[in-house]
Amino acid sequence: MRLNFSFLFCLSAIFVVQLALVSPSVSLACASCGSGSDDPLILWPNEQLKSYLGVSTSNRFETVDTQGRLGRESGPTSRDALTLALGKALRNDLFMTVTLPFQQNRLSGASLRSVGDPLLAVRWTWLLPDFTAPQQPQIQLMASHKFAHARSQQEVGRLDLLDAFGTGLPETKLGVDVFWGQSPIKGGFAVGALFPEERILGRNSVFAGNGLRSTATLGLSLGGYNKVLAGVVREYREERRDGGRRVAGSEVLAHSYFLTLDWTPANLQTLRFSFSDRGRILTNKNMIAASAFSVAWLSTWE
Amino acid sequence: MNLINSFLGALAILQMTTACSKATSHHSSDSQPVAGQEQIVRGKIFSARIVNWERGPEVSGDTLNDINNACVIEVTRADGQTPTSLTVLDVFPYMKVHGHGAPDEQITTAVEGSRIRVAKIAFTMSGEWELHVKATVDGQTEEIEIPIRVP
Amino acid sequence: MTLNAINCRLLSAVIVLIGSCFAKMEAGASPQVASGTSACPPMDRTKLMRLLEDAPEKRLNLVFFSGWCSDCSAHLKKINDSSAILVGIFDNQARIEKVVARMRLANRCYTDSGLGKLLEVKTVPAERFVTLDSLRKVPR
Numbered sequence: 001m002r003l004n005f006s007f008l009f010c011l012s013a014i015f016v017v018q019l020a021l022v023s024p025s026v027s028l029a030c031a032s033c034g035s036g037s038d039d040p041l042i043l044w045p046n047e048q049l050k051s052y053l054g055v056s057t058s059n060r061f062e063t064v065d066t067q068g069r070l071g072r073e074s075g076p077t078s079r080d081a082l083t084l085a086l087g088k089a090l091r092n093d094l095f096m097t098v099t100l101p102f103q104q105n106r107l108s109g110a111s112l113r114s115v116g117d118p119l120l121a122v123r124w125t126w127l128l129p130d131f132t133a134p135q136q137p138q139i140q141l142m143a144s145h146k147f148a149h150a151r152s153q154q155e156v157g158r159l160d161l162l163d164a165f166g167t168g169l170p171e172t173k174l175g176v177d178v179f180w181g182q183s184p185i186k187g188g189f190a191v192g193a194l195f196p197e198e199r200i201l202g203r204n205s206v207f208a209g210n211g212l213r214s215t216a217t218l219g220l221s222l223g224g225y226n227k228v229l230a231g232v233v234r235e236y237r238e239e240r241r242d243g244g245r246r247v248a249g250s251e252v253l254a255h256s257y258f259l260t261l262d263w264t265p266a267n268l269q270t271l272r273f274s275f276s277d278r279g280r281i282l283t284n285k286n287m288i289a290a291s292a293f294s295v296a297w298l299s300t301w302e
Numbered sequence: 303m304n305l306i307n308s309f310l311g312a313l314a315i316l317q318m319t320t321a322c323s324k325a326t327s328h329h330s331s332d333s334q335p336v337a338g339q340e341q342i343v344r345g346k347i348f349s350a351r352i353v354n355w356e357r358g359p360e361v362s363g364d365t366l367n368d369i370n371n372a373c374v375i376e377v378t379r380a381d382g383q384t385p386t387s388l389t390v391l392d393v394f395p396y397m398k399v400h401g402h403g404a405p406d407e408q409i410t411t412a413v414e415g416s417r418i419r420v421a422k423i424a425f426t427m428s429g430e431w432e433l434h435v436k437a438t439v440d441g442q443t444e445e446i447e448i449p450i451r452v453p
Numbered sequence: 454m455t456l457n458a459i460n461c462r463l464l465s466a467v468i469v470l471i472g473s474c475f476a477k478m479e480a481g482a483s484p485q486v487a488s489g490t491s492a493c494p495p496m497d498r499t500k501l502m503r504l505l506e507d508a509p510e511k512r513l514n515l516v517f518f519s520g521w522c523s524d525c526s527a528h529l530k531k532i533n534d535s536s537a538i539l540v541g542i543f544d545n546q547a548r549i550e551k552v553v554a555r556m557r558l559a560n561r562c563y564t565d566s567g568l569g570k571l572l573e574v575k576t577v578p579a580e581r582f583v584t585l586d587s588l589r590k591v592p593r
Contacts (some may be wrong), residue, residue, distance in 0.1 A: 011306065045519065045521060045543045045544065046519065046576060046577060063427040065399075065429040065430065066399055066429065066430055066468070071427060071428025071452075072361045073361060073426060073427035074362050074363060074368075074424075074426070075528065092543065092545065108366060128520065128544070128548065129521045129523075130521065130548065130551075130552065131519050131521070131522065131523040131525060131526040131552070132526070132555040133555075134523070153426075154402045154403065156405070158362035159364065159366060159369070160365065161364075161426060169349050181523070183523070201401070201402075202402070202403055203396075208401065240398075240399070240401050247399055247401075249399060249430075250398065250400075250401075267574065267575070268575060286429075300575070
């Protein structure tokens with residue numbers, strides 16, 4: 001985690017912009033709202049069963065090479081997804097979620113659909129926040145596993161790559177999510193260690209390299225259960241192995257930012273609007289830059 | 303607390319491996335090929351060098367008609383002599399830094415003396431690629447990787 | 454050892470330190486209650502029935518709250534009915550007792566033990582006025 005000046009400057013800038021846009025109103029609980037941007041569904045302690053239905057579209061794909069230069073790529077110009085997730089509380093302080101994306105790749109009028117990589121996640125709340133001690137954060141330990149169900153770029157059968165929907169590599173994540181949500185101005189950070197599995201894909205055994213995904217989030221309560229969150233995500237992966245050998249210069253560095261607006265039009269119902277841009281801030285290497293917009297409906301059933 | 307300690311242990315191991323991998327990395331921009339000026343690659347049996355890009359290298363389009371990269375590879379024996387026999391077994395592009403290749407069924411090859419004319423090479427993105435050439439030279443087979451920078 | 458790895462380890466250490474400190478604070482901040490008694494004992498339907506029978510007007514105002522809900526803080530401060538009963542829900546008894554002790558609330562306090570489900574409390578803060586009759590009508 002290198003928190004250099006530009007990183008802090010960027011974070012501060014997002015914070016200042018948010019302050020300028022909205023003024024803080026009543027203080028609201030934000031327990032379990034989490035500061036990670038990768039788990040779509042987080043359950044509050046009063047929620048037993050919760051669903052997530054989201055649609056998203058990603059575009060503006062550009063490659064970032066070993067020297068950090070932006071370049072072109074062929075293949076789909078838009079990747080859309082319908083994401084379903086279901087969360088179930090196992091205890092007051094423990095919940096699990098299952099996420100299943102249905103994806104559609106588009107390219108000049110043509111499109112293909114497939115089920116993406118399912119995700120199974122568990123979160124245990126080590127420490128709940130306390131409104132009599134607002135300085136005390138919520139601390140959650142998180143573990144997740146992504147199953148490599150979808151066809152990867154190594155396994156495509158089409159020249160236009162329309163049939164590539166996943167990474168092809170199963171991956172386990174272990175991490176911690178720390179969040180201060182008891183004040184109108186909220187914030188936190190999450191750090192997750194990424195452990196992909198080695199697999200034979202195409203001609204070679206491929207290992208994407210262990211990684212570290214860090215997220216810093218700042219947010220504001222907008223009154224009621226409404227809030228706006230902004231954050232920066234940094235993902236680092238060590239050099240990949242190809243055919244058992246390390247590939248020099250293949251480490252991945254990816255920075256992205258996200259803006260999320262949670263609007264609660266009815267009790268236990270939330271609409272979430274999110275925008276994220278990956279690979280276009282700070283230093284990046286060996287990754288694909290992309291922009292994404294999503295709208296999701298979160299509903300608590302029990 | 304045991305669970306937390308286990309988690310932090312895993313984190314520490316990850317960080318150590320990260321540190322080790324960085325310490326052993328000798329990546330240098332000097333070794334990166336410049337588009338159209340690929341260096342000679344020396345194998346145990348034969349050496350190869352791209353002597354001419356007839357088209358490209360460039361990022362390919364999405365149909366067969368948009369895949370136009372074509373080059374000429376000159377092959378010499380490891381001792382520098384011109385081979386008396388040359389048979390091409392396989393040619394395909396691969397992007398090691400991203401861990402994927404590109405469609406290669408459309409690639410055509412033709413041997414002209416000690417040169418191999420390769421056409422219809424697909425590069426799906428810009429960056430550092432390798433063109434794998436598996437050939438039998440004077441009865442001995444070897445696969446070598448020619449680095450290519452696609453702008 | 455790279456700067457990256459050093460920073461990561463430093464971060465891990467900071468997380469553990471923060472967590473441990475707050476965990477100790479949690480453990481050490483138990484409410485001041487007489488030994489052998491609970492400040493906020495569990496409350497179920499039967500117990501509520503008994504309380505209602507003893508209540509002067511056979512009716513009670515139940516205020517449901519959680520220790521993690523910051524909105525509950527303002528809500529609890531506004532209670533001016535000394536007979537209102539606080540019911541901690543979606544939280545554990547120790548934390549509920551600690552919160553009530555820290556806020557120096559004089560109201561009687563209980564920890565939910567199935568009552569919230571009966572009265573369909575799904576979010577906090579929430580208030581429910583119950584009478585003997587209304588409680589009898591709630592299906593078990």
